[in-house]
Amino acid sequence: MGVMDQPVCCYRHPDRETGIRCTRCERPICPACMVSASVGFQCPDCVARADRTSHQVSQPRTVTGRRVGAGDPFLVTKLLIAVNVAVWLVELAVGGGGSGKVAADYGLYAVCLHDQFGHHLCGGAADGQWYRVITSAFLHERTNPLHIGFNMMTLWWIGAPLEQRLGRLHYVALYFVSALGASAAVLLLAPDALTIGASGAIFGLFGATAVYMRRAQYDMRPILILLGLNILFSFTWSGVSWQAHVGGLVAGTLVAIGMLYAPRERRSLVQWGSTAAVLVASLALIGAAVAQVTP
Structure with a gap:
């Protein structure tokens, strides 16, 4: 008498006999565990493993190598615009003589001065009052809507696509280090001038955009022409702080070079190390500028 074959049971349900096997791992599976595939059936474990692998392979990344965050790709730019506009509305509401009370309390200057309206600050x-090196970047002329209007339009036009390409974290670091670089240049070269505006940080975004276009081998002429016109405007238009523009441009360009040209090996270390170096240099220049005017 021959020996009867042992029944084949589902690997997940040992009490259920089956004649079907997974087309990937060939383990026996019952009807409750079968997942239809293009050819035959697969077990739940193989399907889950394939889904994880597919997700890892298709995960989009920014040009700096970071995974693209979920949600609105322009979220940070929108928040920066919202904060700037909200602060400007506060400036309008608070009022005050001369440049306005908010500008006098939070604008950037190093020593006591008389503003353009003759008021003593x-x-x-x-x-x-170290906070001025950052708070000044969120203030605008309360009596000149064109000041904030032009800056916010430029921030959206230049900043939004850059945020999408760099990723939120790198973009935030670029923006604030550029703002600090702008403040450092102002305190070094014009410590007795009341300076406000987001344009220093925005010039950092200009510099980063130029670096990105060079790295991607795009036609550089459009951004160079636009940057050249803005620099010309900075030096020829009365009341514009060319110091802030140049400082922000230099800082933003250096940060972007570190972010976009970092080698694959230790990429994150090089990116954040170079960003930290520009940050420390900006803070050191701010300290030196303040020291030279402190009695």
Whole structure:
């Protein structure tokens, strides 16, 4: 008498006999575990493993190598615009003589001065008010809607696509380090001038855009022409802080070079190390500028 064959049971349900096997791993599967495939059936484990592999392979990345975050790709730019507009509305509401109370309290200067309206302002970065190096980048002329209007239009036009390509974290770092670079240049070259506006940080975005286009081997002429016109405007238009524009441009360009030209090996270390180097250099220049005007 021959020996009867042992029944084949589902690997997930040992009490259920089956004649079907997974086309990937060939393990026996019952009707409850079968997942239809292009050819035959697959077990739940193989399907889950394939889904994880597919997700990892297709995960989009930014030009700096980071995974693309979920949600709105322009979220940070929109938030920056919203904050700038909200602060400008506060400036309108608070009012005040001369440049306005908010500008006097949070605008950038190093020593006591008279603003363009002849009002005396005291305090400044040299008096320990270090917050001015950042808060000044969110202030605009309350009596000149064109100031904030032009800056916010440029921030959206230049910043939004750059945020999408760099990723949120790198974009935030680029923006704020550029703002600090702009403040450093102002305190070094014009410590007795009240300076406000987001244009210093925006010039950093201009520099980063030029670096990105060079790295991607795009036609550089459009961005170079636009940048050249803005620099010309900075030096020829009365009341514009060319110091902030140049400082922001230099800082943003250096940060972008570190981010976009970092080698694959230790990419993150090079990117954040170079960003930190520009940040430290900006803070050191701010300290040196304040020291030279402090009695």
